[in-house]
Amino acid sequence: MSQYAFYLDMSRCTGCKTCVVACKDAYGLDVGVAFRRVYEVVGGSTTKDEAGCISSDCIVYYMSLSCNHCAKPVCVEVCPTRAMHKDPDTGFVSVDTEKCIGCGYCHLSCPYSAPQVDPRKGHSVKCHGCAESVLAGDSPVCVLSCPARALQFGPLEQMREKGVVAEVAPLPPASHTLPHLFVTPCRDAQPSESDQVVVGNSAEVQ
């Protein structure tokens, strides 16, 4: 079985969200539905001392995230109809819409919030890795659109060589689902489960 993976160079990502918009545009996604989201991770504070000197240790960095087509996908584990499945040949995790009942269990379980139930369609929807394009030798839309060339996609071994397994906040420790996402952490990146940073745009990505 081959397996594909994403790679994100966090030191390059500017949080422009072109990847989000390109994906929504390519697949005609409705308001409220997104296969990719950019999380704005913020931390630190600005203080003023007795002398009136203002100092700041504020940080911000971005995490562009879609489905990681995990090796141990919890969405597949919990799916009652086996609609959510991992392709044995490509490793892509995708939804068989002919079987999905739209119960939302995949959405409730995924620690990356990747699948969601599209109320208009009545079934789960998620990033499918632009499988057709990839198998034809092209790259996913999000990768092609990234103006900073921060995002890449390819065979697992190639992506692994570029970075480390994504275990930076706001992502959970990789042990839960073994995500196929590798990153080059930026200078301010905090480890998973760090209480030093929060998601600053939660209303946008929820």
Next chain:
Amino acid sequence: MISGFETALGEITLVLFTTLAPTGALAVLCMGLPLIFGSATDRDIARLNKYLCIPLVVSMVGLIASATHLGNPANALYVFASIGTSPLSNEVFAAVLFLASTGLYWLYSFSEKAHRTLLRIWFIVISFTAIAFVVSVGFAYSSRTIISWHMWQAPVAVMCNALVGGPLLTLMSYACAGCQLLNKRKGVQLLVVSVGAFLVNAIVYVLQIRDVFELSNSMASVSELVPLYWWALFAFVVLVGAALVLAWNMIKRLPADPHEEAIVVASRSNMTLIVGLCVATILCLAGIFIMRFCFYMSHITVGLGV
């Protein structure tokens, strides 16, 4: 600030399902005990069988409500593909077994030649399916990544809910049936189960809230999602407490001797009894509903899910 209210409102039909169905299933089980243990006359059995429709309908309303939250119910038969691997499939399978066996039993019980031994064996089977159903509801959303639900208190609370509400619904169904089984001794026995389960349930909720309030992920903490969790528990205690007091006030008037049954059935006080126990059951279900709503509000996963 993120609130869990939208999540729970989005799953309101599941809140209703997990409130009604386990209570109905436990009441079905309780109603069958006199038949299983041979402590009822044929006349009483006939009445109980007839009024078994009350807890059965309560369970079915819950199940129908749960089906309405599906985006595409037309594919529902595929649910049986993951029995044994998906907790949700296990729950649906247990629900189908319970409702099918109880529904068919109810229909068969109207037969003029209904065989008592067969009814008894059938009800033993129903009892096992009811227990399996309640347990499966408790574990339905026990996914290893949903940290606020994947804890021992979640299934125990559902089972306690069933043990609190089930006996009250049974008492109400007995009263509607007007059968000889409804005497003070039986009433107290059922009420003791309910009170005991209520006390355990309240303790389990205290432990659950204490534990989930420490949980958070990158998006939110449970204390943000369910800020009024302790007040909800207070409402649960008040509502269920009032239900139990009301139920006690109803059953303490019942005759101690089961042979005085005719007096109960024929008198106007039977209507008071039915209404009183009906109100008690509704109060109890309202308390359970509030806690189930908070349970869905508290949903968070490791990482980013809220």
